[in-house]
Amino acid sequence: MNNDLYAFLAGFGIFLFVFLLVACILLIVTNWKIFSKAGKPGWASLIPFYNIYIMSDIAFGNLSYFIAIMISWVVSFLGGFLEISILSSLAGLASFVLYIIYCVKISKAFGKSGGFAVGLVLLPLIFFPILGLGSAEYIGPQQKENATL
Template sequence: MYSYDVIAGLFTLPFIMIYLALTVLGIVVMWKIFEKAGKPGWGSLIPIYNFYCIMDIAWGNGWLFLILFVPFVNGIFGIITIFKFAMAFGKGIAFGFGLLLLGVIFYPILAFGDAEYIGPQ
């Protein structure tokens, strides 16, 4: 007979492996996006600095990341930033919705596709 711990482990291991794979993918993708935008790739790994860089990429002013500390406003501002982020790479509103709703697919497209950083719009 199997114990419940072994059965739980067999069901948990695939989820852990998927989580680790998505984490590594996210690191590689954001590293590549930062480099496309002229930012240091390692900047995507530093917790507060990466928000500064994302705001600088999307808005042209990195200090706007401080707005993310304001409750309720941060959600709306974050969504607008995603659309600005897409436009900074020459993509349209539809691609912004893709980043918002299906980020695991659209961020790698942004990183490894032919999109070039054109600056804040």
């Protein structure tokens, strides 16, 4: 009985490893294509932190996302380091909210709807490849129109 369990767990581990490897490769190719469509160098998607800087420029047209995500990561790190769990939790929630905002902005930057942004948030392994490998064209960051009184 134990041998069957070990064989099952080994097989599941191999399956999981292969699935994650394929998912990582797919997301690397997808990000490379998204960067290229936006006129940025594809290799920039491989460089940690620099890729977030470029993503901020693609989706927002400025560094606001980059600065906000870096602040949330630093706060999360400090919360963990100082063992202040509420601080880490709030920083994690802030990072998730920033991810949702990023998905909405990247969706609009490629001329997609709010429904597509929901897909980016909930099913990124499907919708980001659609964005990067599909026929979507980069139209640039969409700025909020100023309301006049």
